[in-house]
Amino acid sequence: MRTLVFRLGLFFLAILATVNLVGQAAPSEETYPVRIILEARPDARFYQIEWLENDEVSTDSEAKDPTALREKVTRTEIKRNLPVRFRYFRLRSAYRDNLFGPWGDVVQIQRPVKSAANSTKPDKQPATNGQKTDTDKKPPKKPDAQTVPEQNIFAAVVDRNGRQKYILRGNSVAADQLSSVKPLYYEVECLTEKDAPENTNGRKLYEAPVQFLRAGQYKMTLFKSADPGDSEPIHTWIFWVYTDIPRTYVKFYAPFLHSRGGFTVGGKTRIALMPEYSPAAVDKIEYRIFAEGSTAGAWQNYENEIEVNSFAQNQSGFYIIEYRTTNMAGNTEAPQQRRMLVDARGPLVEELPAENGERRLALKDENFPIIIRIYAGEKLIEDKYYKMWKANDYVKVPAEATQIKVIDLLGNETLHGK
Structure with missing residues (x-):
C-alpha cells in the first residue's frame, strides 16, 4: 500500500513539474535594429513585407510559415527591432486588402556595423558586376572598417520592383575614403546618358572628390594603375544620382x-x-x-x-x-x-445661483454649436445641442447628474463635476 501511495505521489509531482515548465515564459528573442527606406509607389495603398530566415525562396513561391513573418507597412520608412534569425526580406505592393502585386527580389538586410573589430562579414554594397573587390580577398591582419564610410557615401533603398539599389549621398564621391591605395585611378561611365559630362572615357588620376552634377545611373571603378592592361579593379560601384529637391x-x-x-x-x-x-x-x-x-x-x-x-x-x-x-x-x-x-481652450462653465437646490450652468465660448452631455455615473442621461447661446440662457442640471461634458465646435472639452 505504501509503495502504491509513493508511486502516485511521484506521478502527481511529475505532472506539476510539467505544468510549471510549460507555464514558464520563453526567454525573449534577441533582436537588432533595422531601418529600410522604400521608394514611393503612387499606385499602392500600402505594402506587405515578408521577413525571411534564408534566401531559398523564388519570386513566385510562398515561404514556409515557421521561417517567415509578414507585416503590413503603410509608410516608406520601416524602423523596428527584428529578431536576429531574420536576415532577408522581400516586398510587394498592396492595392487593397487581399489584392497584392508580385513579390520583389529577396534582399539581404544590411545589419548595423558596431565597430571595425566586430565586423567579420561585410554588408552588401553597390553592385560589382561579379568583379573581385577588396572584400573578396583575405581579410588583413588589422580590422578594416571600409564598410562604414561606404555606407555613409551610398544609401541603400528598395525600388518599386522590390530590388535593392544605391543612391549617392550628396553630389561627390570621396574615393580616398573608400580605398587606401595611392596613387589611385578612377573611371566613370554614365549608364543612362551616353554623352554625360561625367564620363571619363578612360582612367584618370584621383586628386579630389569626383563630382556628379547630372541625374542618372553611374558606374564608377577604382584602379591602382593607369595602365589599361591592368584590368583588375579595386572597387566597382553602380549607383544613382538624384538632383530633385523634395517638397x-x-x-x-x-x-x-x-x-x-x-x-x-x-x-x-x-x-x-x-x-x-x-x-x-x-x-x-x-x-x-x-x-x-x-x-x-x-x-x-x-x-x-x-x-x-x-x-x-x-x-x-x-x-x-x-x-x-x-x-x-x-x-x-x-x-x-x-x-x-x-x-485649444475648452468652454468656460459657470455655476449660476438658483433656488430650491436646483443647479444651473452658464456657458461661454467662441466656437458654437456646443454639445452638452450629462452623465449619472457612466450612464448618459441627457445629450443637448446648442446652435447659439444667448446671454440669459442656462442649462438645468438634473439632480442625479455626476458629470457634465461640454464640447465646442473645435472639439475642445470641459469636464464639470458635481
Whole structure:
C-alpha cells in the first residue's frame, strides 16, 4: 500500500513539474535594429513585407510559415527591432486588402556595423558586376572598417520592383575614403546618358572628390594603375544620382475652421506632414512649432501626426509650423511655413445661483454649436445641442447628474463635476 501511495505521489509531482515548465515564459528573442527606406509607389495603398530566415525562396513561391513573418507597412520608412534569425526580406505592393502585386527580389538586410573589430562579414554594397573587390580577398591582419564610410557615401533603398539599389549621398564621391591605395585611378561611365559630362572615357588620376552634377545611373571603378592592361579593379560601384529637391505639404485633420479670423484649429486637430512624390526616397522630415513672435526652437524629426494639444494645450493665439524634407540623396528643401490660429481652450462653465437646490450652468465660448452631455455615473442621461447661446440662457442640471461634458465646435472639452 505504501509503495502504491509513493508511486502516485511521484506521478502527481511529475505532472506539476510539467505544468510549471510549460507555464514558464520563453526567454525573449534577441533582436537588432533595422531601418529600410522604400521608394514611393503612387499606385499602392500600402505594402506587405515578408521577413525571411534564408534566401531559398523564388519570386513566385510562398515561404514556409515557421521561417517567415509578414507585416503590413503603410509608410516608406520601416524602423523596428527584428529578431536576429531574420536576415532577408522581400516586398510587394498592396492595392487593397487581399489584392497584392508580385513579390520583389529577396534582399539581404544590411545589419548595423558596431565597430571595425566586430565586423567579420561585410554588408552588401553597390553592385560589382561579379568583379573581385577588396572584400573578396583575405581579410588583413588589422580590422578594416571600409564598410562604414561606404555606407555613409551610398544609401541603400528598395525600388518599386522590390530590388535593392544605391543612391549617392550628396553630389561627390570621396574615393580616398573608400580605398587606401595611392596613387589611385578612377573611371566613370554614365549608364543612362551616353554623352554625360561625367564620363571619363578612360582612367584618370584621383586628386579630389569626383563630382556628379547630372541625374542618372553611374558606374564608377577604382584602379591602382593607369595602365589599361591592368584590368583588375579595386572597387566597382553602380549607383544613382538624384538632383530633385523634395517638397512637403501639410494637412490638417478636423476639427478646424475657416473663419474671418483665419484658419483656426482646436486642441484635438491633428497635423500631418506629407512629402510629395519624388524619384528619390525620403530620408527624413523635420519640423518645429512656435508661437508667433517667439524664437523658433530646434528641428524635430517628424514621426507621426502632431496633435495641437501636444504643444498648445489650453492656449490661444497664432502659431507657426515650419517644416522641410531631406531625401536619400542629401537634398533638402527650403523650409516652408504655415500660420494657424490656435484655440485649444475648452468652454468656460459657470455655476449660476438658483433656488430650491436646483443647479444651473452658464456657458461661454467662441466656437458654437456646443454639445452638452450629462452623465449619472457612466450612464448618459441627457445629450443637448446648442446652435447659439444667448446671454440669459442656462442649462438645468438634473439632480442625479455626476458629470457634465461640454464640447465646442473645435472639439475642445470641459469636464464639470458635481
